[in-house]
Amino acid sequence: MPTALNTSLIEVRRLNGVLAVRGHDTVAIEDPLEIQIGQQRGGLRTIRSASVTMRTPGHDGELAIGFLFGEGILNQRSDVAEIEFPIAEGERSANCVRIQLRAGLTLDLKQLQRNFYTTSSCGICGKASLAAVRRLPRGPLPGGGEEFRVEATAIHQMPGRLRRSQEIFEQTGGLHAAALFDALGGLCLVWEDVGRHNAVDKILGAMWLQGRVPVKDRILFVSGRASFELVQKSVRAGIPILAAVGAPSSLAIELAEASGMTLIGFVRDGRFNIYSADYRIRFERTRCGGEQTVPP
Secondary structure (H helix, E strand, C coil): CCCCCCEEEEEEEEEEEEEEEEEEEEECCCCCEEEEEEEEEEEEEEEEEEEEEECCCCCCHHHHHHHHHHHCCCHHHHHEEEEEEEECCCEEEEEEEEEEECCCCCHHHHCCCCCCEEECCCCCCCECCHHHHCCCCCCCCCCCCCCCCCCCHHHHHHHHHHHCHHHHHHHHHCEEEEEEEEECCCEEEEECCCCCHHHHHHHHHHHHHHHCCCCCEEEEEEECCCCCHHHHHHHCCCCCCEEEECCCCCCCCCCHHHHHCCCEEEEEEEEEEEEEEEEEEEECEEECCEEECCCC
16 A cells, blocks of 8 residues: 555646646655675675665565565575664664675675666666676576466456556556566556566565565566566566566567567557567467567
8 A cells, every 4th residue: 555655745836727726746755775785704794785776665675685686696595594674873774775695605796787876767777887787698487487378368458457556656657567467367466666677676576585486477567668677587587478568678579589588568458569489378360370460
């Protein structure tokens, strides 16, 4: 449910033509979150800052876990000893989360080649090099997902079901959403955030904490476009199908094809485009044997 934690009531002046009246508007909160990594090494406790991301407050632990998992820092559930919220001036900090790793875990800090600050709109803007962006192996999806099949009619239902579940968006109009659906189009999990990649990180963090990665029997649906990084996160989590309301980028399509993941774009108004691995989608064919397709 929307709370004061993630929305704010702002005084505004509304204009209808030239007529102006005073009123209030509910807006989504965007606030920085520092993600830290803590670890016991040689009897000493080390703390590193992994990233600062702009996000909608709430479920910060899942966000941090999803982010670190997507970056290749976390692999097994046992890698995390504790999720901490550091104390600042006698109170729990609302803008810092620390993932305490198990002692003895070897870290490859090259996996975190980002600038310290990351915007809410783009998760790869802070990458130090193109090589770091392209670091994921171009192999098959972890966990398979080859037997997962979905009816096209189920895909068509997802935008409406996602929109009806976006409680904060209904109030503010200013949030992205990511959701997991089952093969029948049933909504399993949804999160909203000012950033698409943050919403996906919260989803993946929640599944990782439940020990349900790889996520080989779900569809990840996002409210915006399908960027390279969203495909990268999905492949890392073993998700067989990524669908988006908006368009995919060329690099997103390239990675999806190389990984064997089904990538779908322009899911709206009863139509969509399949860009890779279309065998996972069951759809009707025309009488002449060609596929029934509609351009975006």
